[in-house]
Amino acid sequence: MSIQQALRADLDSGSVLTFPADQPLKLDSGGCIEGLQIAFTTYGRLNAERSNAILICHALSLDQHVASDHPVTGRRAWWRTLVGPGLPLDIERYFIICSNVVGGCMGSTGPSSVDPATGKPWGLAFPMITIADMVRAQAMLVEALGIERLFAVVGGSMGGMQVLQWAADYPDRLFAAVCIAAAARHSAQNIAFHEVGRQAIMADPDWRGGDYAAQGVRPEKGLAVARMAAHITYLSEPALHRKFGRELQRDGLSWSFDADFQIESYLRHQGASFVDRFDANSYLYITRAMDYFDLAANRGGVLADVFRPAREVRFCVFSFTSDWLYPTVESRAIVRALNAAGARASFVEIDSDKGHDAFLLDEPVLREALGGFMASAAQARGLAAGA
Amino acid sequence: MSIQQALRADLDSGSVLTFPADQPLKLDSGGCIEGLQIAFTTYGRLNAERSNAILICHALSLDQHVASDHPVTGRRAWWRTLVGPGLPLDIERYFIICSNVVGGCMGSTGPSSVDPATGKPWGLAFPMITIADMVRAQAMLVEALGIERLFAVVGGSMGGMQVLQWAADYPDRLFAAVCIAAAARHSAQNIAFHEVGRQAIMADPDWRGGDYAAQGVRPEKGLAVARMAAHITYLSEPALHRKFGRELQRDGLSWSFDADFQIESYLRHQGASFVDRFDANSYLYITRAMDYFDLAANRGGVLADVFRPAREVRFCVFSFTSDWLYPTVESRAIVRALNAAGARASFVEIDSDKGHDAFLLDEPVLREALGGFMASAAQARGLAAGA
Numbered sequence: 001m002s003i004q005q006a007l008r009a010d011l012d013s014g015s016v017l018t019f020p021a022d023q024p025l026k027l028d029s030g031g032c033i034e035g036l037q038i039a040f041t042t043y044g045r046l047n048a049e050r051s052n053a054i055l056i057c058h059a060l061s062l063d064q065h066v067a068s069d070h071p072v073t074g075r076r077a078w079w080r081t082l083v084g085p086g087l088p089l090d091i092e093r094y095f096i097i098c099s100n101v102v103g104g105c106m107g108s109t110g111p112s113s114v115d116p117a118t119g120k121p122w123g124l125a126f127p128m129i130t131i132a133d134m135v136r137a138q139a140m141l142v143e144a145l146g147i148e149r150l151f152a153v154v155g156g157s158m159g160g161m162q163v164l165q166w167a168a169d170y171p172d173r174l175f176a177a178v179c180i181a182a183a184a185r186h187s188a189q190n191i192a193f194h195e196v197g198r199q200a201i202m203a204d205p206d207w208r209g210g211d212y213a214a215q216g217v218r219p220e221k222g223l224a225v226a227r228m229a230a231h232i233t234y235l236s237e238p239a240l241h242r243k244f245g246r247e248l249q250r251d252g253l254s255w256s257f258d259a260d261f262q263i264e265s266y267l268r269h270q271g272a273s274f275v276d277r278f279d280a281n282s283y284l285y286i287t288r289a290m291d292y293f294d295l296a297a298n299r300g301g302v303l304a305d306v307f308r309p310a311r312e313v314r315f316c317v318f319s320f321t322s323d324w325l326y327p328t329v330e331s332r333a334i335v336r337a338l339n340a341a342g343a344r345a346s347f348v349e350i351d352s353d354k355g356h357d358a359f360l361l362d363e364p365v366l367r368e369a370l371g372g373f374m375a376s377a378a379q380a381r382g383l384a385a386g387a
Numbered sequence: 388m389s390i391q392q393a394l395r396a397d398l399d400s401g402s403v404l405t406f407p408a409d410q411p412l413k414l415d416s417g418g419c420i421e422g423l424q425i426a427f428t429t430y431g432r433l434n435a436e437r438s439n440a441i442l443i444c445h446a447l448s449l450d451q452h453v454a455s456d457h458p459v460t461g462r463r464a465w466w467r468t469l470v471g472p473g474l475p476l477d478i479e480r481y482f483i484i485c486s487n488v489v490g491g492c493m494g495s496t497g498p499s500s501v502d503p504a505t506g507k508p509w510g511l512a513f514p515m516i517t518i519a520d521m522v523r524a525q526a527m528l529v530e531a532l533g534i535e536r537l538f539a540v541v542g543g544s545m546g547g548m549q550v551l552q553w554a555a556d557y558p559d560r561l562f563a564a565v566c567i568a569a570a571a572r573h574s575a576q577n578i579a580f581h582e583v584g585r586q587a588i589m590a591d592p593d594w595r596g597g598d599y600a601a602q603g604v605r606p607e608k609g610l611a612v613a614r615m616a617a618h619i620t621y622l623s624e625p626a627l628h629r630k631f632g633r634e635l636q637r638d639g640l641s642w643s644f645d646a647d648f649q650i651e652s653y654l655r656h657q658g659a660s661f662v663d664r665f666d667a668n669s670y671l672y673i674t675r676a677m678d679y680f681d682l683a684a685n686r687g688g689v690l691a692d693v694f695r696p697a698r699e700v701r702f703c704v705f706s707f708t709s710d711w712l713y714p715t716v717e718s719r720a721i722v723r724a725l726n727a728a729g730a731r732a733s734f735v736e737i738d739s740d741k742g743h744d745a746f747l748l749d750e751p752v753l754r755e756a757l758g759g760f761m762a763s764a765a766q767a768r769g770l771a772a773g774a
Contacts, residue, residue, distance in 0.1 A: 029642045128642040188627040188650045195651045196615045198644060200587055203608035221590035228583045229616050232576065240575040246681060253679060255416045255515040257585060257671060263575045264582045284644060292640060294633060
């Protein structure tokens with residue numbers, strides 16, 4: 001059965017595409033992954049011209065279930081504010097693809113996958129991956145789907161990094177690019193927060209040097225602490241103040257180390273629920289990929305040189321005023337480089353006090369501005385309005 | 388031997404004062420500590436009028452060795468930029484006192500002290516403490532030293548909280564108050580970061596429910612992670628960028644989870660060295676005290692009402708533009724409340740990109756402005772210039 005045949009079999013329900021051994025994923029680290037599996041979901045229908053495909057790139061802790069509830073956990077579609085009928089990423093108009101990143105833990109090959117050489121989970125024997133590796137795997141998927149050129153690549157946070165990497169590595173294979181709440185390189189502060197999370201995981205004795213899966217345990221406490229630390233960076237101080245302030249769980253203080261404040265209880269819940277849905281080694285690998293991300297590093301640090309071959313791509317860059325993880329200044333640097341490269345770039349800074357997480361929330365300005373950009377790009381691409 | 392006699396014996400070298408059992412430290416939680424020990428250091432000489440005493444209050448991870456190198460670890464005096472001959476807190480002019488907070492681990496009674504009832508370290512049986520408890524213990528010390536009224540109380544970060552608490556609880560026992568890089572209550576974001584640190588410590592199996600000292604182990608990994616997370620909050624993003632950026636430890640990436648970036652190595656060092664000098668349970672208790680801090684909570688949330696009895700105290704409040712842990716807006720709230728209470732308040736916002744840690748660094752504007760404030764207050768207090 002060919003890849004195309006395999007794909008047709010179960011495109012609607014979320015698929016896993018296994019590449020033959022002679023099509024390995026080549027990695028920036030020098031190695032490669034044979035028998036690569038990419039788990040993905042699609043929504044809508046590819047038109048006859050194959051010109052209406054949009055690839056959505058997910059963030060660190062998310063997955064391919066962008067517009068439908070998670071089939072296992074039941075968690076609601078993570079971008080239901082933007083992807084759906086009548087929404088900017090309209091599944092009645094576009095063919096939407098979202099794949100789990102390589103290194104992830106939702107069906108694509110990652111450190112929790114079985115290493116064919118040993119028959120055991122890879123663990124730390126899994127090769128280090130980069131954002132460019134993730135994008136290379138997506139390009140293989142898109143090609144396998146018979147799509148020569150994407151109408152758009154869209155993503156927020158780490159998804160936005162992938163969008164920029166797409167523009168850098170495959171400028172002729174996308175028509176439009178939407179980068180939300182991201183940066184062209186990870187800052188020292190971002191690396192620092194990730195390093196705290198990694199150290200928390202690796203400090204957990206149940207991590208077992210990364211071999212926990214083979215040993216039947218899980219570094220739950222370490223992963224929970226990592227998630228708690230990261231979660232603070234996704235919210236703004238004003239949002240935390242408005243949402244929780246110093247509100248108590250009960251009447252009066254406990255005079256103990258129980259969760260007295262609602263913010264403590266909330267964070268503990270975030271940590272505990274994350275452990276149920278995410279793999280600790282994937283967290284290590286994906287944060288590392290983000291930390292390694294520096295789009296212009298191999299171009300002498302000149303971001304405009306990276307974007308010059310992507311002059312024909314229509315870009316839209318979004319930032320949020322209260323996002324301190326990927327602050328507006330990072331988006332401005334991207335836009336400046338795009339302008340310097342002679343690319344078409346729209347830039348929207350959205351006034352929000354919700355912090356980095358705003359890109360996942362119902363932000364009317366984001367919805368409207370993205371809708372306008374997509375409609376305009378669709379017209380330019382000759383995509384008829386409506387279904 | 389009376390307390391005064393005991394004090395005279397070793398005032399110069401750093402002392403530990405043990406209060407008799409009939410002078411327990413009463414705690415906000417309802418309990419009390421009998422046989423309280425307060426470790427402290429003094430510099431300079433108390434004048435005949437006993438009017439030149441300054442109490443310095445230390446921050447979370449610091450101690451009483453404010454102007455002399457640590458006798459055990461050799462660490463340099465932590466406020467050598469401000470305390471010393473010819474400096475704003477001039478040890479040739481003032482009698483400087485700095486005591487380790489109750490709950491600490493540098494000689495004052497804390498969770499690592501031996502519980503007289505069991506003969507073992509207190510661990511989690513130690514009562515919960517508050518900033519007000521710390522200040523109450525300081526007031527007992529100051530009284531034992533025969534000082535009715537302090538010339539000034541000075542502190543930064545958690546030390547600044549103690550300064551505000553002094554003004555609230557003992558307005559007649561201080562002439563001037565200097566609050567640097569602090570807040571009148573802990574924000575949700577601050578609580579969140581502390582909670583991450585506590586969870587990291589308590590997740591370490593060597594924490595043993597707080598009983599590690601009795602069991603001969605130490606939760607080193609958990610405490611190191613806690614310190615790493617906290618340390619990020621002490622620095623600004625621009626400072627991290629300037630100091631580390633994306634600079635590597637070696638030529639090229641390791642393609643592993645080793646410390647590739649200098650910021651990673653720096654953080655790991657901060658974590659590892661903290662473990663050598665700090666007690667994990669003290670970290671839990673002191674962060675909890677800070678989280679519980681909300682100066683106006685018992686006065687209907689009206690901070691001005693707290694300060695009204697302190698109208699005669701001369702206040703100076705400092706903040707740093709890049710301090711995101713205790714941002715300027717918090718200092719402004721203090722100053723507004725002082726003004727509303729009719730108190731004398733100077734306010735200096737210092738332009739610095741060094742983040743919260745700026746209060747410990749050589750900041751010329753801080754040194755000069757504090758020097759001016761102290762000189763003016765000394766004149767008003769009738770303290771002669773010079774030795």
